[in-house]
Amino acid sequence: MNTLSYGLLALLTRGPRSGYELMQHIQPIWQAKHSQIYPLLALMEKRGFVQYVPVAQKDKPDKKVYSLTDEGIAALREWVPEPTGDPVKRDEMLLKVYCIGFIEPAQARQLFEERMRMYQCKIEKYHRMLDDLGSETVQAVEAGRMEHPGFGSYILLKRAIGQAESDLDWCRWVVGLLQLNPTGSVGN
Amino acid sequence: MNTLSYGLLALLTRGPRSGYELMQHIQPIWQAKHSQIYPLLALMEKRGFVQYVPVAQKDKPDKKVYSLTDEGIAALREWVPEPTGDPVKRDEMLLKVYCIGFIEPAQARQLFEERMRMYQCKIEKYHRMLDDLGSETVQAVEAGRMEHPGFGSYILLKRAIGQAESDLDWCRWVVGLLQLNPTGSVGN
DNA sequence: TTAGTCATGTAAGTGGTTACATGATTAG
DNA sequence: CTAATCATGTAACCACTTACATGACTAA
Incomplete structure (x- = not known):
């Protein structure tokens, strides 16, 4: 049972899900x-943490819909109070930024502008997901009802x-700094 | 040549460093x-991207001080404009937060308070590192001199x-929400 | 005297990615 | 007609961690 396995159990607290659905929903977090x-689900099924029902579909491939067992819930509850690992962050861009003094100013600008587009897309996506949660959830959250x-x-x-x-904001700040001293703007 | 290898080359743009120093300095980024x-440095040395000088030390183990070769610099410059991989973030805590409705409110509070301590430590450490850079660097940055x-x-x-x-801030906001509805405070 | 830092390396194991494999349905 | 989505799985590979190994010096 590694961290991802517990994460899958965590997702299943929302209700039964297919492996495919779990794969999609866990992406933003892990x-x-x-x-x-798929192999982890098979393993957890063997160990009794989850169970599945095969669901036949017309027009789509058949699927296995997994749900938590009592044993799975117990395992989840044991996991939560255990010491939590430090977050792991690996961003190739930051390594490029470290040696920014070594690269063409035009390339530096491009690097940041690409990232700004990426973050804008993400922000829009997350806002759409927030809207999908509905006002009923918003009210529950604002009332601090964590069991909701x-x-x-x-x-x-x-x-x-x-x-x-x-x-x-950080990207915008750096792009602003870069424009103060347009070393690479010869020929623009 | 994987991302970490290029990252090591990036660190070496600041000047010669031992493997041990590289290991320490790359931690906050990667x-x-x-x-x-160590094996990556040995490989890059074989391929001619870096070279090292053995340095004998009294009172400390001997070390190998690596520096960039022209070939290494060329490799770095080729790598920067290549498409940059998406950032990878894996934080066990977020998986626990996802199923927060399933756990004891006291455990939830503890989870966030632990994290708040961690972030406060990090912020202090980063501020000390900023101070170590000196006012000369600050002035160069504020003038947008990216070659500095x-x-x-x-x-x-x-x-x-x-x-x-x-x-x-997010942790503080959540802790505030949790206190609105003190479900777990029976007996406090 | 125990733990921590400096300093380098190898070996074994886990975690995660890419590629291989299948196949029907739908949208551009 | 090509690509994408749904849906599951295996095999090979690469990236990263943990453990093993050594050894001298220093601070609590």
Whole structure:
């Protein structure tokens, strides 16, 4: 049972999901491909943490809909109070930024402008996801009702938006600095 | 040549460094252990991207001080304009937050308070690192002189501080929400 | 005297990605 | 007609962590 396995159990607290759905929903929180998720689900099924019902579909491939067992819920509850690992962040761009004095100013500008587009897309996506949660959830969250399904999703989305906006502001600040001293603008 | 290898080349643009120093300095940007870094340095030395001078020390173990070769610089310059990979973020805590409705309110509070301490430590550490850069660097950055050694370090530190403060604010906001509805305070 | 720092390396294991494999349906 | 989505799985590979190994010096 690794962290991703517990993460899958966490997602299943919202209700039964297929492996494919789990794979999609876990992406914003924990990057993982289907090739990693399917074997873990099979393993957890063997160990009794989850169970599945095969669902036949017309027009689409059949699927397995997984749900938590009592054992799975117990495992989740044991995991939560355990010491939480430090966050792991790896961003290739930051390594490029470290040696920014070594590269063409035009390339530097491009690097930041690409990232600004990426963050803007993310922010829009997250806002759409917030809207999808509905006003009923918003009211529950604002009242601090953490037992409400959607409380976790809402505060996670808020965090993702805050992070993306902070990064976007940083990009704008750096682009502003770069324009102060347009070393690379010969020929523009 | 993987991303970490280019990252090591990026660090070496600041001047010669030992493997041990590289390992320490790359931590805030890219988590990697010495056991991963030493073999990569050996490989890059074989391929001619870096070279080293053995330095004998009294009172300390001998070390190898690596520096960039012209080939290494060329490789760096080729890498920068290549498409930049998406950032990878994996934080166990967010998975726990997702199923926060399923856990004890006291445990939830503890989770956030632990994180708030972690972010506060980080922010203090980053501020100390900023101070270490000196006013000369600050002036160069404020003038947008990106070719200045320290420009990259300064803007990366600013980003790290912004991120940590954004996360800390989020934790405070959630803790505030949790206190609105003290479900778990029976017996306090 | 125990733990921590400096300093380098290898070996074994886990976690995660890419590629291979299948196949029907739908949208451009 | 090509690409994307849904849906599951395996195999090979790469990236990263943990443990093993050594050894001298220093601070609590």
